[in-house]
Amino acid sequence: MPRIRVEVDGATYEDDVEPRLLLVHYLRERLGKVGTPVGCDTSNCGACTVLMDGMSVKSCSVLAVQADGRDVTTVEGLGVDGTVLQPPPTTNQATSSARQHPLQTAFHEEHALQCGYCTPGMIMASLDLLRENPDPSEDEVREGLEGNLCRCTGYQNIVKAVRRAASDMREPAGQEVTP
């Protein structure tokens, strides 16, 4: 079995994995990173989106061995600057912006999630979108998130949240949110 060394949400893991093991299952079943879900079997839905070396990938379509030597960020590793691991929350801290990324805050405040199942992938895809385009128009957000399906929201509040987060990230309100 191949041995891989991968950085996930700021911690390094070394594991023997079957070559056929999908990255999403490695994250979920081996590392317990169950914040990244699976929504389909044909690479369409994007629920499993994570960042690999800063680029969004659908982790159901990447083998764990392909992540060898790479830096993977899941929604669980999202901190104020998008990559820094923060301690997990212990209580209702949705409004405590110091502990969460502006995208997470904006998704909460704009009601951009309902069942929450697409949310991790949606947030990670949005992060990559904003890296490429820090000030996207509505159409650009819609196009940028075309690879992420949502069954609950009808997308509109997601678009609002991403644009709001983009604005907050360009002009951070508090000192703790330094870009």
Place this chain on the structure above:
Amino acid sequence: MSENGHGFGRVPRKEDARFIRGQGNYVDDIKLPGMLYGAILRSPHAHARLVAVDTSAAEAHPQVRAVITGETLAGLDLAWMPTLSGDVQAVLATDKVRFQGQEVAFVVADSHYAARDALELIDVDYEALPPVIDARTALDDDAPLIRDDLEGRTDNHIFDWEAGDASATDQVFDEAEVVVAQDVLYPRVHPAPLETCGIVADMDKVTGKLTVHTTTQAPHAHRTVYALVAGLPEHKIRVVSPDIGGGFGNKVGIYPGYVCAIVGSIVTGRPVKWMEDRSENLMTTSFARDYHMRGEIAATRDGRVRGLRVKVLADHGAFNGTAQPTKFPAGFFHVFTGSYDIEAAHCAVTGVYTNKAPGGVAYACSFRITEAAYLVERMMDMLAAELGVDPAELRLRNLLRSEQFPYSTATGWEYDSGDYPRTLRKAMDIAGYDKLRAEQADRRANGGPLMGIGISFFTEAVGAGPRKHMDILGLGMADGAELRVHPTGKAVLRISVQTQGQGHETTFAQIVAHELGIPVDDVEVVHGDTDQTPFGLGTYGSRSTPVSGAATAVVARKVRERARIVAGAMLEAAPEDLEWTPGRWVVRGDPTSGATMQEIAMAAHGSLELPEGVEGHLDATTVYNPPNLTYPFGAYIAVVDVDPGTGKVTVRRFIAVDDCGVRINPMIVEGQVHGGLADGVGMALMQVMAFDEDGNHLGASFMDYLLPTSMECPSWELGETVTPSPHHPLGAKGVGESATVGSPAAIVNAVVDALNPYGVRHADMLLTPANVWRVIQGRPFRTDLAIP
């Protein structure tokens, strides 16, 4: 905190904190010590005799712990299970397979990779039989018999059901000046929640208690059904519905995979997880719609609608597993007279078996109201075209007027309240209707691109329901609620309904906050665990607010009345001399003398001398048996552009004005509407589960069962009117399914309107570019069958 300071309003959601961090707890996130993984071997045939199932190679796999077949289950009397429609469904096939994807064997292994490997090692010998695919041939004399398992059955007929007065309706049609008739298909679609169905079954052999963590919208009903099926007593069954990644009606019933996992846990003595793939979800779990309707509308020449007549052929698949109240085999389809004052109406529904997966009621249909609303709104547009009247004008001439409520329909519903013309006018104002028509006229005159405007005015019927009329498998559709206020004024509300994203943890706390004047954050809402919550029937049919929301208001008011007695003792005043101001009981005429709910809570648990018969503490329970359904309504207007060269439809604008009575949390209502409108785009333009002549399921993955993305959805334009439900304690009506019910007709009406220059009067969903192009060419086709 909220707009009015005590509960209702745009309160941000409590649920979000965990979901935005990946800290939700969905079924597939659950990992128990020693847990094994199940996988299902499925039939490649739509109809075939099962000759032999050889599991020896699979059993020899080093990581396989059990292989369960229909034969294994037959030995336990579990090869068949009851459905919510009083039929039976095969858990694992014993005699025949009756649809493609049907469950044939269940493997339990150390990992889900190993379980999938082992499926490949099972050898099944089938003898193919001719399938019934086209529902319209299911009752032919030479149609193959699907359900030969049922004693004495000789055909594929399931039921006939009718509502309304047939002879009065016939008479109206005989006298009518104008009659328009049309075959209208509502194609088979699938709710496709982003999280598929699954379970972790854990039979504890020491305590004899079965715990299942499962994707269920109705945990208490599941517990009772498991008790009935498996013979386990209910107090030894705990059903836990954790966070659910969307349900949309897909997660109401019990699926064979659940039963197999439970049997797997009993057989192995270890927890067993079963989580289906997307293709399995689409092929084998509850589909929606599949109604072949023949609609007829009768009217006077000046556009007064007099009668409606509908014949429905309902394709229910191989097992009648439709989820609906027992006495309503076609759900609430007979609400099809919609929003209009119609003197006579009649519907007749015939259900048939075909070689397809079971289902029918799902995908935010409110028990077949999607079909009913689509039918009447399509017929109204056809009548408008026949009479040469603007479709908005035709509706305004026929909509029920506010003074007619409560209104008894020709098919027996009593609509609670409505102010329809105001709501339609509001939508027309937002849309700029006259200007849109002028733009359209200009384009038609000058050969511009095709443009269509479509209206749908719907009346929903949600909140099942009065237990006298409505039950699921004999369980009356009332819901319990328990409320406990702790000494420091924090509260726990326990409810029987189960959110799948609709925000119950927030809105139900808002109801308590509204009634007791304590902060929303001080109310914890507990749901989804049958050991922890009162009995009730779960969340579907937009019934949470009408039934459980009412129960919550009632139980909170009981607590408030108890608090009044305690406050009387505290303030040394007679309870009847106290009056409620938000958060406080106050001595009438002396506003300085009062006690807050928090002070009362502490006193109720303290040493205060209470009046004779008052036990202390602050809690209450209730069961709410609704007197009627609630009838929300809405006016939707879609504006589409159609490219005649390619047939591509673009939804340019969508205006939705919903009236669901009092809005507990407008932010959440709007989110519900947004999601339902996207469903409408999906059904009208993109989604179908079609079959080829061999019964192969086409559209069994997201490669071709297309869900709308952010690109196909416009920016929704919402409006609201507020017409409270007079019988609901909060004046609130359900709303979750309204947009899914109301929106497809608006889009189809808009596309047909756009194609008016080609003489098109009707086109069946789904309106893909290819289908629209064929409609323009005047070439008839069936959208549900891949048979030329």
